[in-house]
Each structure stands twice: as C-alpha cells, then as structure tokens.
C-alpha cells in the first residue's frame with residue numbers, strides 16, 4: 001500500500017512513506033533540562049511567547065521546530081521528519097507519513113523566555129487544527145519554502161492568522177536549495193499575501209554554498225560551517241561585517257539596511273521622529289536597539305512582517321529565528337483578549353483542544369487568559385453549566401507531560417480530570433466569578449450574553465469549517481457504537497443519524513480518522529463509499545400557508561402559519577440561511593413561541609426537499625402565526641417546518657456542489673497531460689504561472705470529480721507533481737449534471 005504522503009505529493013516512492021516497523025523509537029526520555037522548566041513554572045508574563053508555526057505543506061515547519069527544540073536544549077538529538085523520529089509529529093500516522101496531522105504543543109525556554117509553541121499541520125484537510133491553534137496564540141511564524149514563495153495553503157493559513165489579528169514573523173526556509181530566491185519570495189509575500197515584508201537579514205551564499213546571514217540591524221555576519229556533515233549547527237560565528245568581506249555583499253547589505261531604515265520610518269512615527277531629530281541622513285549611527293524597538297512596534301501593530309531566512313535542514317539560521325520570536329512577537333499581555341478585563345484576577349481559560357488518553361481519560365489543553373489554575377481544584381464550565389474537578393495539571397512537551405503545581409495567566413496548560421469539557425468551552429473558577437464578570441461586562445455596556453436567566457461571559461470558541469466529504473461508518477457491534485460517539489478526537493466529525501456519518505475535509509482526513517479509531521480505540525469499523533456533501537437552495541420567491549390540527553392524548557393542538565421564502569445570493573450572503581419575523585409578530589409572540597417558530601425554520605434548513613442536503617442562501621419571513629389555546633411549542637415548530645417544506649418545494653430547487661480551488665505544480669513536460677485530464681473533470685483553468693522550471697496551474701474543479709486525484713496525478717506525471725485542493729464556493733450544478741446526480745442517488749443509474 002502506498003501511504004498518505006504520496007496521496008499528498010503524488011510522489012512515486014518517497015522515503016517518508018515507510019512502514020512503521022522501520023521507525024526508531026526516539027523519545028523515551030524526559031530531558032534533564034526539563035528541570036529548568038520545573039524551576040520556572042510560571043515565568044513573568046512579559047517573558048512568555050505563545051506562538052504557532054504555520055505554512056504550506058512541506059515548507060519545513062516540523063524540521064524547524066525540531067531545530068528549535070535542539071538548540072534550546074530540550075532534545076539531545078536532532079529529529080528528522082524523513083526518519084520519522086520528530087518530537088512534535090508523535091502520532092503513529094504522522095511518523096509513517098511524514099506529515100503533521102494534529103497540532104502539537106511544546107513548551108521550552110530560549111534564553112530567558114518561555115516559548116509555548118504549536119506546530120500546526122500544513123495540509124488543507126487539517127485546517128481546523130490550524131484554526132484551533134490560532135485562536136489561542138499570540139504570534140505566529142510563517143515558514144516558506146524559499147524556492148516556492150507563497151503557496152496555496154500559505155494563503156489560507158495567512159488569512160486565518162489575519163482573522164485572529166495574530167502578528168507574524170516570516171521565515172524563508174530551504175535557502176540551501178539551488179532554486180531558492182530571496183527577492184522572488186519577498187515579492188510573493190507582498191503580492192499574494194498583500195503583506196508588507198520587512199527584510200531583516202541578507203543571505204550569505206546561495207544554494208549549496210548558503211552559509212549564513214547578515215543581520216541588518218546589527219551588521220553582524222552569522223556564519224555556519226559549510227558542508228560538514230554531522231555538524232549540528234549549534235555553534236556559529238558572529239562577527240561584524242567589515243572590509244575583508246566581499247564588496248558585493250557589503251554593498252547589498254548597505255542598500256538593504258538603508259531600505260530597512262526608510263521602510264520602518266515610514267511605518268512608525270516614533271522612529272521617524274527619532275531619525276529626523278537625532279540622525280538625519282547618518283543611518284550608520286542608528287543604534288540597533290532603537291531599530292529593533294521600532295520593528296517590534298511595526299510587527300505588533302501588524303503594519304509589517306519581519307522576514308528572516310535560513311535552512312532548517314542544514315541547521316542554519318534557526319537561532320536568529322528564535323531571537324526574532326522573542327524580540328518581535330507579543331507577550332500575552334500585549335494582546336487584547338476580549339472579556340479578560342471583566343474577569344480581572346479570577347480564572348478565565350479557553351479549552352482549545354481535547355485529546356483522549358487511554359489511561360488518563362480526556363486531556364484538555366487550556367489557554368489561561370486570567371487568574372491561576374491549580375490541580376485538585378473544582379472549576380466551573382460556563383458552556384456546560386457544570387462544575388468539574390481537575391485532578392492534575394501538566395506542561396505539554398509533545399506527548400511527554402511534566403506535572404506542575406500551578407499555572408498563571410498567559411500560559412498553555414494541559415489538564416487531567418475535566419470529563420465534560422469540549423473544544424471551545426470557557427473554564428472559570430466558580431459560578432459566582434462568572435456572574436461577577438457578567439455584571440462588570442454589563443456595567444461596561446460590554447458583551448454580557450444572556451444564557452437563560454443568567455448573564456455570562458464566555459470566550460468566543462473555534463469556528464468549525466463545513467466538511468465537504470462524508471461516508472457511513474459502521475462499528476462491528478452496537479456496543480461499540482457508544483465508544484464511537486464518545487470519542488472526543490472525532491466527536492465533531494461523527495453525527496448521529498439513522499446511520500453514523502463520518503464527515504471530513506478531504507479524503508486524507510477521513511482516512512486518518514478511520515485509522516485513528518482503529519489504532520487508538522481498538523474499534524475495527526467499516527467505511528461506506530466516500531460521498532460529496534452537496535447543498536441545496538431554492539430558485540424563486542414563494543409565499544404559502546399551512547395549518548396543523550393534531551390531537552395528542554386528550555389535547556388538541558391547532559396552529560396556522562403563513563410565511564415567505566426567498567433565494568439569496570450565495571456569495572454575498574456567505575451561504576448562510578436567515579429567518580425573520582414581521583415586526584408586529586415580534587411584539588405579539590412570547591419568547592418561547594418565537595424560539596419555537598425559529599427552531600421550526602432552522603430544522604427545515606437542515607434537510608432540503610430535493611435530496612435531503614442542508615440548504616444554503618434561503619431567507620424566510622414569517623408573516624403570521626395563529627395558535628389556539630393549549631397548543632404546545634413543539635407543535636408550533638412542527639407546523640412551521642411543514643409549511644417551510646411546502647414553500648421550498650413550490651419554490652423550485654437547485655443542487656449546489658462544492659467547487660474546489662486546485663493548484664498543481666508540475667514540470668512543463670507534463671503540463672498538457674494534466675490540462676487534458678482536468679478538462680475531463682469539468683475543470684476551469686484560471687491561470688498558469690511559471691515558477692522556476694515548473695508550471696503552477698490554478699483551476700476550479702467540482703469536488704465530485706476529484707476522488708482519487710492524487711493517484712491519477714502521480715500516474716500522469718511519473719510522480720513529478722504536487723497539488724493542493726481547497727473549498728472555494730458552493731456552485732449551482734448545471735441541469736444535465738444535476739439530473740445525472742439525481743438519477744444516481746435515487747438508484748436509477
């Protein structure tokens with residue numbers, strides 16, 4: 001069997017696709033240096049950096065993380081993704097496939113700083129993991145392959161970071177590759193990410209002779225040994241650039257430093273003023289520390305992104321990257337985290353990930369926003385309205401965990417004992433502290449949220465993207481069915497139905513979950529064929545009315561509803577469905593009845609009249625609701641749902657299919673074969689760009705046509721192509737394709 005790495009890269013035989021028996025066990029250790037972790041359990045908040053590493057698949061995130069762990073003293077040997085022995089990719093599938101699947105949290109110290117680092121997956125199927133991580137991070141390192149610049153998935157994760165206002169540092173990795181190109185990469189950051197790159201280093205040498213960088217702030221040349229295999233890059237030479245260096249390098253550094261100073265002055269008024277008053281045109285005299293302070297302000301204000309370069313695999317440039325993380329990315333108290341001020345010194349934490357451990361039960365990752373977390377204590381989960389007992393508190397070190405006595409604001413902790421908590425829940429010390437925070441929020445006129453009788457203040461959770469694939473999943477016995485439903489790692493993916501349905505963001509995602517259920521829970525399951533998650537919409541505006549008259553036991557329930565359904569533009573409404581009540585109804589109906597009416601509409605949005613897929617782009621206006629005394633709210637909901645179904649059937653229906661953005665990087669000699677194949681897949685070519693010796697083909701293709709694409713692409717290109725696939729929009733199917741689909745799904749084809 002060819003493993004998933006090849007699913008992704010379309011590589012014919014890659015060294016990373018090796019069976020598990022070839023993998024060495026690597027970290028049956030807890031490093032001695034963890035002692036220092038124990039000693040400084042709670043560093044000063046200004047010394048904490050909660051950061052994520054994000055990028056396109058294969059840019060080198062895991063390799064870079066491994067170097068960081070090694071140079072900071074937390075590992076004694078360099079892990080290698082190609083040998084399957086890295087610290088952060090610790091799941092069996094990650095080691096076998098050489099890819100990151102779940103975010104791993106690692107805590108380590110660099111100089112006097114505590115870094116909580118989350119290595120996130122690059123493959124688009126695992127976008128949710130990136131989203132979860134970004135929600136709780138204060139800063140991010142975006143890693144690029146310097147020979148490819150910005151790639152498809154870089155754009156996606158960059159947008160996610162922007163959404164969460166996370167300041168970033170860019171690391172142009174793989175400078176040792178012959179095709180590495182600094183100016184191309186910088187330009188692609190500017191053009192594709194619409195970001196403002198602030199170049200802080202100039203590479204010394206290129207391709208195989210890449211030996212280090214010149215730091216433009218200090219004019220120090222940092223050099224690593226060239227070509228000495230076995231050199232771990234721990235030691236490097238740092239000396240001021242002087243006249244003995246090559247004249248071209250001197251000139252390049254001079255020009256780049258001047259450009260840097262001018263750029264920073266443009267972006268930061270304080271620095272511009274300093275420059276004008278104290279230094280005039282004498283840029284050489286600008287102290288590096290003042291320049292560094294200004295770059296920090298620019299980064300925190302997200303007016304620019306510092307750019308550094310190196311080669312993680314060849315052990316060059318990672319220590320300056322660690323320095324940049326501590327110098328430019330924010331401490332937790334420099335970020336504005338909503339709601340924290342209302343909790344003051346009381347505990348307020350967000351659960352952002354839950355893992356299942358066979359021995360210890362659920363392990364909940366918490367980001368602490370305020371207050372202190374202690375083991376053996378009771379906490380209040382606002383979202384579940386429940387009190388839970390935390391038994392142990394740990395610092396996550398990949399899959400090793402160090403027990404600690406307490407943890408303060410700004411940190412990331414791992415807790416044992418929280419059984420009901422799920423991703424996105426807010427944890428506080430007690431019900432009364434939640435009520436006090438809600439009162440403060442209301443006095444401030446802020447975001448206190450009504451939950452039943454009591455106002456509460458919760459942190460906004462993590463948005464779960466809509467899955468595009470699904471299939472049935474059958475456990476061997478009904479008893480095992482229960483295990484499946486209580487499996488937190490797959491919880492959001494399995495929904496109760498007449499049959500259990502497994503949903504995912506891509507073929508690889510579904511395959512990995514299936515594999516995890518087998519390995520981690522010991523349940524052998526059977527998967528049905530993979531199906532595309534279609535959507536439905538309506539074509540015309542329709543008004544209708546319906547009456548429900550039903551006697552249940554002794555009680556007669558009579559309700560009459562009139563409503564109008566109307567199609568909305570899918571793109572401008574971002575696809576969601578709406579419901580509104582006429583103004584006079586808003587005033588007439590009690591809150592319970594209003595909720596019943598809205599529930600009736602929302603439940604009918606879940607199943608379209610054509611094929612039973614959820615609806616997109618429908619707006620409903622409730623015109624009137626007449627209810628006879630004694631009619632229950634549930635019957636009102638049922639009446640609304642029935643009326644909705646009637647209206648939607650009358651309105652004419654349309655199937656919407658997921659249209660994917662496809663980016664294929666392929667050698668020119670295979671381009672026409674790839675184009676020909678895409679034409680048969682109903683693909684629309686948007687652009688063909690040149691990237692060094694390769695062509696980058698950008699297209700839109702319906703997801704239904706992309707099943708097993710990795711295998712086909714591998715065959716067409718002899719393994720010399722990579723691709724990424726991501727949901728673009730839900731698009732109306734043309735009448736012929738829709739007819740074929742309807743016939744196929746009703747068993748007529």
Ligand SMILES: Nc1nc2c(ncn2[C@@H]2O[C@H](COP(=O)(O)OP(=O)(O)OP(=O)(O)O)[C@@H](O)[C@H]2O)c(=O)[nH]1
Pocket residue numbers: 055056057058059060061062063064081082098099100101120121122123173174175176177310311312313314
């Ligand atoms: N030439 C070169 N190759 C590198 C460098 N860094 C990483 N690689 C290689 O690039 C491949 C991908 O590296 P990873 O560290 O797994 O990349 P990643 O971004 O973590 O990948 P995912 O976790 O799967 O998204 C591996 O074969 C690495 O050996 C580098 O600096 N230079």
